[in-house]
Amino acid sequence: MNLIDAVLAQSAGIAAIRRDIHAHPELCFEEVRTADLVAQKLTEWGIPVHRGMGTTGVVGIVHGRDGGKNGRAIGLRADMDALPMTEFNTFAHASRHQGKMHACGHDGHTAMLLAAAQHLSQHRDFEGTVYLIFQPAEEGGGGAREMIKDGLFEKFPVEAVFGMHNWPGMPVGTFAVSSGPVMASTNEFKIIVTGKGGHAAMPNTGIDPVPIACQMVQGFQTILTRNKKPVDAGVISVTMIHAGEATNVIPDSCEIQGTVRTFTTEVLDLIERRMREVAEGISTAFGAQCDFSFTRNYPPTVNTAYEADFARRVMTDIVGADKALAQEPTMGAEDFAYMLQARPGAYCFIANGDGAHRGKYEGGGHDAGPCVLHNPHYDFNDELIPLGGSYWIKLAQAWLAHQPPKDRPMPAGVV
Template sequence: MKLIDSILTEAAGIAAIRRDIHAHPELCFEEVRTADVVAARLTDWGIPIRRGLGTTGVVGIVHGRDGGACGRAIGLRADMDALPMTELNTFGHASRHHGKMHACGHDGHTAMLLAAAQHLAKHRNFDGTVYLIFQPAEEGGGGAREMIKDGLFKQFPMDAVYGMHNWPGLPVGGFALSSGPVMASSNEFHITIHGKGAHAALPHNGIDPVPVACQMVQAFQTIITRNKKPVDAGVISVTMIHTGEATNVVPDSCEIQGTVRTFTYEVLDLIERRMQEIAQHTAAAFGATVDFKFKRNYPPTVNHAAETAFARRVLQDIVGPEGVLNQEPTMGAEDFAYMLQEKPGCYLFIGNGDGAHRGSYEGGGHDAGPCTLHNPHYDFNDDLIPLGATFWVRLVEDWFAQAKPGGAA
């Protein structure tokens, strides 16, 4: 593993920043303190900044030896927000804000990019410009979309953009990436079935929305098994059914909610259309009516081939070919997708290990709970900081050393 010595030297200090951010988690569009920490460090290192894009976003600007005269630029993105959940760890840097937790490692993503920023600003071993994108509100707020709306790519024109996420279960020292779809679109539905309330002992006097809901939920799965091509990926998950207030009352209405995930808009269009048709006609068959709402949230995250191949070559030089795996697409979603719709780039994964790093904390502070994403026992592995930062730096240096951005496909 070829780590940069100066990054290793500063790793403990950056880890302390990471743990400070972890102890003070902030939810989407509320990352004021976190943005202050990022802005202060960048300013200390002589990096000009721009604040306020996407409400609380921070962009750092690092010019190379040529002062950016060549006109080429690359963007590196890290997310900053936490999740609305309660942390169950009790180590020294555990969340101090009940109901808020860095359970997805965004504190670590921020730290890795800060470590790279410190080195890039000090050495500037490249010709061109690096834009350091510290993004708010990945967890459901669409912070990437909001930064773009506020002029991210117009104010900071760049040839490509890269993002990185930690991945529990993948060993430390390992990476995974693939071209094409790597994360799914995220969508949600809210269906209200309107029946007619009655005494449960006299159901013939009403229109019971509960059996309507049961038929509807079962029928939705035929979209996946009988309407969608078997080779196309798609998920319909009904996750909430709410109805009724008493055991002897047929309720007036029933609510169904859930999520839909796909890798393509063609499959998404099919699922939305068929769900609406099934909902309307099933309700009508029982004499009920229905309100159908379908909300499209994040688009699919689709990596570009040339930029992915370039990142793979950089990674292989750092950890060896055996440490760079193909990423199996996941039905999770990521708002970096918006950036990849605007610019060529790649979203890749860095191994966070199996959670054993938590045992090295002074005094312990965690139980046997799993160190998986969005879990109350999770914590980012600080051993990743020098490795992730080394990748960012080598990506920048090799990128600008290429005759053509992205290199050969």
């Protein structure tokens, strides 16, 4: 493995920062302590800092040996927020705040970018500028969108922007990246079916919204199997059905909620339209009323081809071609998608292992639960810090050392 020796030597100190962040998780747009810590470390290393973008975002500015005078720049992004869930781990750096936990590894993402920042500031063996983007509120808050609204790419113009997420289950020492859609859009729906309540022993006197809702849930799945092309990916998951207060009462209404995931806007348009038609049609057929609402949240995360291939070449230099894998698309969502709508770039996965690293902590006490994302037993693997840090550094150096073709494909949002 071709790691940068200086990053490896400094990784223990960065790991201590990571565990401190893990012990003090902060939810979206509340990352005050985390942002303070990030800004403090960047300042200690001689890196100018811009704060407050997207509420609690931090941007570090690292100029190369030319002082950034050539005007070229690359953006590297890490997210900082935690999840609103209770941690079950009992190791020393477990969350000290009940109901808040770094269960997705954003503490590790921040640490890997800090490792790169420390090295880049000490060596500056490149020409141009590296913008270190520490983003708030990835977990549902759309922090990337808010930073862009605040002028992220106007204040810090980049040729390309790159992101990285740890991925449990893959063996440590592997990466994955591919062009095209790699994470899905996330969308929510809420349907209220209003019938006519009555006595459960005399259902003929009312309009029962519960079987109407059940018909809808079944009908939605035919959209995926009979309306959508079989080769196009899409998910409709009904995750909540609420109705009734007593066993002998037919309720007046029934509420259905859930999520829709797709890789393209075209498939999303189809699903939303057909869901509305199915919901309203079934309600009308049974004499009920239907209030249908559909909210589009994060768009799909779509890597541009040139940048994904470039990232793969850097990974190959570090871990070898056999460990720079094709990225299997996932129906999970990521608000880095907003940045990839505004600038070309690539979002990759770095393997987090199977959770065995938790047994290496002094005193143990990790409870041996599954180490998967959004699980109360999850923890980021600190072995990734020198690997991820080396990737960020080599990626920035390689990008700024070459001239990307001007005619390479761009996201639709780039003018």
